[in-house]
């Protein structure tokens with residue numbers, strides 16, 4: 487059962503941990519206040535309402551239909567005017583219009599190919615509220631090189647970002663995102679996926695002449711968000727530590 491009371495308490499704990507972890511960063515990584523994206527997938531709309539009432543504004547969903555449903559829930563539309571939805575799942579090109587039609591869509595974190603970037607770029611003018619508003623996107627990188635993970639290869643990231651910057655005038659490049667290997671044991675040292683994303687940003691910035699201060703890193707989840715922040719993450723995606731364990735999908 488979903489317990490309302492705990493959401494606010496959990497959020498408080500996570501926010502405190504984020505502040506503590508932020509204090510341990512190297513100065514070169516401290517240009518961002520790390521953002522907390524509450525991952526509400528598989529959890530009911532009530533969970534979102536509860537977290538929103540506790541001050542949470544950024545929410546992440548990774549199934550298109552669920553994002554569409556929750557974002558159009560009458561109570562959420564009515565009570566959560568400032569909600570900011572992040573799409574963090576794999577996006578197929580035939581679902582682009584569905585995602586772009588989401589009320590209060592804030593950021594698509596999972597752009598992993600030039601074709602997807604171009605599809606988003608072409609479609610966005612039909613959905614945006616004002617003629618100059620760009621769609622915020624991140625490029626997803628498959629740092630763990632696992633076949634079942636989405637994201638572009640580390641080596642491809644500079645050319646994909648270049649494509650976005652040069653050919654997608656309706657998109658605003660915000661940074662790089664990775665999921666990484668599950669269950670990595672931090673006692674073994676810094677998570678290689680996180681190090682790889684940090685290195686990837688360095689290469690992207692070097693090749694394209696960008697300032698690292700303007701390129702965010704979305705990395706870290708319930709099990710490792712503090713570790714990710716200490717290494718320089720600027721946005722963590724936390725689900726089960728806020729909303730409770732999810733039933734395992736069958």
Ligand SMILES: *Cc1c(COP(=O)(O)O)cnc(C)c1O
Pocket residue numbers: 525527548574575665707708709723724725726727
């Ligand atoms: C589910 C999910 C999360 C959150 O995972 P937790 O371990 O529950 O914190 C973060 N990012 C992505 C892409 C996810 O699919």
